[in-house]
Amino acid sequence: MRILIVEDEKYLATEIKQFLEKEEYNCDLALTGTDASELIAINPYDFILLDIGLPDYNGLDLIKEAKDYNSEAYFIVITARGEIEDKIKGFDLGADDYIPKPFSLFELLSRIQAITRRKFNYKSSVIQFDKFSLDTIKKHLQYDGQTINLTKKEYKLLSYLILNKNRLLDRMQLTEHIWGEFFEDDYDSNYIDVHIKNIRKKLSKFNNTQWIKTVRGVGYKFEI
Amino acid sequence: MKKLKLKTQLALFNALSKAIIISFIVLIVPWLVSNITMHDTDDLLIQKLDKVTLLIDSLGIDNYINIDAELKSYGSYNILKDEFISIEQISNDTLIDIIQYSQREIENEIVDYRVLSYSIKENGNNYLIEIGKSISTIYRFEQNLKQFSLIFLLIIVSLTIILDLSVIQYLLFPLEKIVKKLKTTNHPTTYNYTPIKTSTSDFIYLDETIRSLMHKIESIFIDERNYISNVSHELLTPVSIIQSKLENIINESSLSENDMIKIYESKKTLRRLTNLVRTLLMMSRIENKEYILTEKVNINIVLKNVCEEIEDKISAKELDLKIDFDTSDFYYYGNENLLFTLFYNFINNSIRYTDKGFIKIETHKSKYYFTVKISDTGIGIKKEKIPHIFSRYNNSNVKKDSYGLGLSLSKKICDYHNIKIDVFSEPNKGSNFILKFPLK
Numbered sequence: 004m005r006i007l008i009v010e011d012e013k014y015l016a017t018e019i020k021q022f023l024e025k026e027e028y029n030c031d032l033a034l035t036g037t038d039a040s041e042l043i044a045i046n047p048y049d050f051i052l053l054d055i056g057l058p059d060y061n062g063l064d065l066i067k068e069a070k071d072y073n074s075e076a077y078f079i080v081i082t083a084r085g086e087i088e089d090k091i092k093g094f095d096l097g098a099d100d101y102i103p104k105p106f107s108l109f110e111l112l113s114r115i116q117a118i119t120r121r122k123f124n125y126k127s128s129v130i131q132f133d134k135f136s137l138d139t140i141k142k143h144l145q146y147d148g149q150t151i152n153l154t155k156k157e158y159k160l161l162s163y164l165i166l167n168k169n170r171l172l173d174r175m176q177l178t179e180h181i182w183g184e185f186f187e188d189d190y191d192s193n194y195i196d197v198h199i200k201n202i203r204k205k206l207s208k209f210n211n212t213q214w215i216k217t218v219r220g221v222g223y224k225f226e227i
Numbered sequence: 228m229k230k231l232k233l234k235t236q237l238a239l240f241n242a243l244s245k246a247i248i249i250s251f252i253v254l255i256v257p258w259l260v261s262n263i264t265m266h267d268t269d270d271l272l273i274q275k276l277d278k279v280t281l282l283i284d285s286l287g288i289d290n291y292i293n294i295d296a297e298l299k300s301y302g303s304y305n306i307l308k309d310e311f312i313s314i315e316q317i318s319n320d321t322l323i324d325i326i327q328y329s330q331r332e333i334e335n336e337i338v339d340y341r342v343l344s345y346s347i348k349e350n351g352n353n354y355l356i357e358i359g360k361s362i363s364t365i366y367r368f369e370q371n372l373k374q375f376s377l378i379f380l381l382i383i384v385s386l387t388i389i390l391d392l393s394v395i396q397y398l399l400f401p402l403e404k405i406v407k408k409l410k411t412t413n414h415p416t417t418y419n420y421t422p423i424k425t426s427t428s429d430f431i432y433l434d435e436t437i438r439s440l441m442h443k444i445e446s447i448f449i450d451e452r453n454y455i456s457n458v459s460h461e462l463l464t465p466v467s468i469i470q471s472k473l474e475n476i477i478n479e480s481s482l483s484e485n486d487m488i489k490i491y492e493s494k495k496t497l498r499r500l501t502n503l504v505r506t507l508l509m510m511s512r513i514e515n516k517e518y519i520l521t522e523k524v525n526i527n528i529v530l531k532n533v534c535e536e537i538e539d540k541i542s543a544k545e546l547d548l549k550i551d552f553d554t555s556d557f558y559y560y561g562n563e564n565l566l567f568t569l570f571y572n573f574i575n576n577s578i579r580y581t582d583k584g585f586i587k588i589e590t591h592k593s594k595y596y597f598t599v600k601i602s603d604t605g606i607g608i609k610k611e612k613i614p615h616i617f618s619r620y621n622n623s624n625v626k627k628d629s630y631g632l633g634l635s636l637s638k639k640i641c642d643y644h645n646i647k648i649d650v651f652s653e654p655n656k657g658s659n660f661i662l663k664f665p666l667k
Contacts, residue, residue, distance in 0.1 A: 012464050018471035022478065056460050083463040104460075105467035105501055108474045156539055171477065173491050175498055182536070197543040220488045 004119070005029045006050040009039040009065065010081070011057050019052065022108045028115075036060020043069045047076075050115060054081045054104075055093065066096040077118050081106070107176045109167060116166060130165055132227050133210055137165055146209040156181050157202050160195070164215065164225035173222035199223060234399050241391045249380045257373040264365050265341070269326050272343040275358050279312065280347065288349040292316065308333050309364075311340070313357045320353050322346055331359060339363055401425035405434055414519065415445035448515065455511050462504050470497050506632045509568075513639045518562040520644065526557050526566070526597065526664065527590060533570040534588065540578050547585035557590070557597040559664050561644045569640040572633045573601050573660050581605030584657070596647075596663040608652040616650065 006028050010016040013034055020030045031046065033039035036057040043051070043065070051069060055062025066078055080093040083104035093101055100114050120128045120139055130137045134147045142158055144151045153161065159181045164172060174195050203215060216224045231239075283291070291301040291314050304311035311333065323346040330337050340359035347354050401423045412418045418441045423434045473490050476482070482490070512518065534548065541548045559566075577586050584604025591598045608616060617638035641648050645665060652658035 012468060015464065015468045015471055018468065018475055022471070022475055025479065056456075083460040083467065104463045105470045105497070108471055108478075154539070171487075173477075173494065175491075175494055194540055194543045198539065218487070219484065221491045 004049045005031070005047070006052065006115075007031045007033060007039065007042055007046070007048045007076075008052045009033045009036070009057070009062075010052070010054045011035065012054075019108065019111070023112070023115075026112060036062070036065060039065055040068060044072050048073050049076060050079065050118075051076050052079050052081060052111075053098075054083075056083055063092055063096055066093070066098060070097060077122065079111070079114060079118075107179060109170075109172060109176055110180060113163060113166060113180070132165070132214070133212070135206075135209070137162055139166075151205055151209070153202070153205065157198055157205075160198050161202050164223060168225045168227050171218050171222055171224045173218075175222075177222060195223075233402065234395055237395050237399075238388075238392050241395075242388050245384050245387060249384050253373075253377050253380060256376050257369050260372055261365065261369045264368065268341050268360050268362070268365070269343070272326060272341065272358050272360060275312075276343055276345055276356065279314075279356055279358065280345075283314075283347070283349065288314075288352075288354065292354070304333060308336065308338055309361045311357075311359045315355055317346065317353045317355045320346075320348070323355060328362070329359070339366070398427065401427060401430040401434070405430070405437065409437070412441075414516070415441050415448055418445070451515050452512075452517060455508060455515065459504065459508050463501065466497050466501055466504075470494060473497075503632070506636055510632075510636055510639050513565070513643050516643075518565055518643070520561045522561060522563050523558050524561050524563045524566055526559055526599065527552050528556075529563060529566050530570055530588060530590065530599065533567060533574055537571065537574055537578065540575070541586060544578060544582065546578065546581060546583070549585050549587040551587070551589040553590045553592045553597075555592060557592055557664070559597070559644070565640045566644070569637050569644075569646075569662075570599070570601075572637045573662075576633060577601055577603035577605060577658065577660075581657070592666075595666055597666060599662040599664070600659060601662075602657060602659040604657040607654040607656055607658050608650070609654055610652075613650050613652060617648075 004027075006023060008016050008019050008023075008030055010019065010032075011034055016032050016034060020032055023030050028050075031042055031048075033042050036059045039053075039057075040060070051073070053062055053065060055065075057065075062080070062082075066080075069076055069078070078093075078098040079100045079102060080098040081102050081104060082093075099118050102111060102114060117139070128138065128140045130139070136145050137143075138145070139162060142162075144153055144158065144161065160177060163177065163180045177195050199215060199217075203213070206214060214225055214227070216226050218224055292299050300313065300315035302311065302313040311331070323344050326341065326343045329340055329342045331340055331342075332338075339362050341362050342357055342359040345356045347356060404423050408419055408423075418438075420438055420441070422438070423430065425431060425434075473494055477487065477490055530552070534550065538548060574586065574588065581603040582605070587600075587602045589598075589600040589602075591600070617634050638648065640646075641662065647663040647665075649661040649663070650658065651661070
């Protein structure tokens, strides 16, 4: 899977690249809009991560351009300007997702995966463990064909942990994932813990394995 | 007092001044005309008298009055009884020279005359000469004139008023267009900059001035907005870099538990900074009127969405959520995102300061307001602190991780939407926040 990262901030761009390459994505960097424009014209990309606050280029123009050469590419728009207008314009021009700065790299990854599942490969949209199956398209969890009754937020939380299996997700990342960019300043409270407790209770009815591990003081990890 | 349009005022003034002038003319003209005709008649009578005295002088009074006759008088009138003349002998020798109205009976018919009476002395006798002219024709003329002038003037008035109105309408049309343009503009960026077509220099000047002012406001506005988004970009990009670096460190190396916690603490600090910047930006954007208040928002639905979003926080603290909404929906023109944030902040705030009991959300439509009431059984606010809870950095019961910005952001959203806030609170019993949406 080939990704173009268009980001004028070199340090941020390299961090994203480093993270995504570890996830075995093939990444190109463009630090200016002009570079991006050239790369888009000659290479086929599956994903384009686009910071629309470029100093030399109107990021939204870049989407239009890319639609000519890379009509198959999916766009995730990154912005620190936080302007609702940008968001709307971006979606109008065909952006597939929108993520405000600062963002968690795990969140970025989960957005990329979500688009991939949605648009490329429907088989990988169902994740199996034990007799459980998590359908990320229908958004439900089943055990041996029987649907487990999870609330919207419980599903969101559990699927995020499962999709990032064997990896530590801290409380803040989890909070951000289920509540989005609200003006939340009490992520440290026990809401996540309460949800996890409920999820564990619901899973243990079917299988007593402790899938969700607590990492003291930081967060949780789904271990398979 | 009701304010009138310039056009209407001009038309009213025009019609009124004309009506006054016209009624004045209608009253004065017949009087004037009758006076003039009367004067004419008098002149005529005097001329005739001169003729008669001349005749008497040359022919002698005997020619008219038979001295031997018993009735010493002479009289003559024409067939239509328009005029008459009479000479008679009188006994007293007082001098008579008057013109007056008088009724005379001629052949059993009473006729109104203007009569000139004049006494002369002839051959030692006194004679009275009377010359009369019928005034019934004058009367009739006066009546006709009155009627005619009234009708004529009414026609003239209505014609001129119609003409005036269309001229005023035509002349003031550019002004009306300018006013309409201003009325339909709620933001300098949406102002229609096409010049108005007019030949009136004042309007051209007015239009140009407004346009140039609008341009200035617009450019200030755009500068401000760019400044805000640049500041936002400048502040949030470094935060983003640090956050990504920290995440890569956690992701790539096997850290000790302690190091992990330290990194997590740093991330939390970054998050605090992010929230602070975002809240301040939102406030600047509201101050800069960047949000357009044209969405038709169903308040009950927004509250329901907030409740859905927040209900697990309530159940996590084992509180009860009580909901009592007005059965009829209420729509308010505003910005749905901002209103969502507003309710979210208030309800979230109530949850934060309530450890047992309930959170209650009510809506109620009354005569002047749609009211949203958020009440809790939390720690409450001291009476003397209530006036300060909405000012920045002045939170009365600051908990950790609270910057006192949430409520001042809420206040800004309320002011921006023209929503009134009432706060009632009693320490250790709970708080009531009441939001009043005017029904316009």
